[in-house]
Amino acid sequence: MKDLEKYGVFSKEVRPALFDYLPIDWSTVFGNNNGIIVEIGFGSGEYLQSYAIKHPEKNFVGFEVSITSMKKAHKRVESLENVRLVITDARFGLREFFGPKSVEKVIMNFPIPWDKKSHERRRVIVPEFFETLSNVLVDGGTFELATDVEWYAKQTMETAKEMGFEVVEFLENPDREIKTRYEQKWIKYGRNIYSLVIRKVKHIEIERLIGGRHEMPHARSVVAEEKLPLLHNKVFKEGKKVVVVKGVYKSTGNDAYLIKVISSDGEFQQHYYLVAYPEEPGSKEWIIKLDSASNPYRTPAVKWSVSVLADFLSSEEEQGK
């Protein structure tokens, strides 16, 4: 894998899907073993920039889901050797890209609380998030939250205690050295600010969806070609895995088909393409695999999408029916 691709179009962007092995060995990314601080939802990047300049002896990894924020923040941190940015849902990224006891501190400034019942699924700070923290934080490592939403701060503190964390600090209107864009806005509007610091006291093992070598899943099957159009809009479910086929497209040049898939592992959803084509022209044996231009994380649902589609397409004789 060429480093240029692995590190994305932005010089400080890291694209974990292109790494051969996960969790990432961050010491090779930064070229040193300095302690790691993670910021979730860095927005325009002011906080990350100021913090990283103040602490050149630490490495910083920021997560965002907004590409607009990524572009703005990247301009700020471009020249900083100790910062890397990742465009991924941090709930997934913190668990999958960091090994046990590898992060000193996780920071979250002014997250959207998603208070409506229908939006609850988007919330970052949920019990599973504390399980991830209990694994990836070093012993005594901390999580810091700043918010303008009192119930959110208090609920986070209560859940943290239930999940075995120690509360180090809970302050109303703290005088924070670095103020984020949202913080400045809320202060101007006269809103109260709450800050919470909790410390890990107990390490737990967690299950990661991916891990180890990031291989390309593929399957071989005796395919009944007439079954391919039947895949359209098909939904396959097994446990937390869901695979939905959104489209099936036949190539004009040969017998290959492109299959548009959305798969979910619980809350984590990915969009990508699979390809299906005869091993030799005219052969009944087909290969079904990820399209080379698609690069989803090889989660259980992604691996399963290849095998479940291969089974579906398999001719009845092959299945012994």
Ligand SMILES: C[S@@+](CC[C@H](N)C(=O)[O-])C[C@H]1O[C@@H](n2cnc3c(N)ncnc32)[C@H](O)[C@@H]1O
């Ligand atoms: C209200 S803004 C706060 C931005 C910045 N921290 C500040 O205080 O100015 C929340 C940010 O979190 C990002 N975000 C929301 N959910 C996220 C997730 N699951 N993973 C990473 N970033 C997320 C949003 O895109 C948005 O930029």
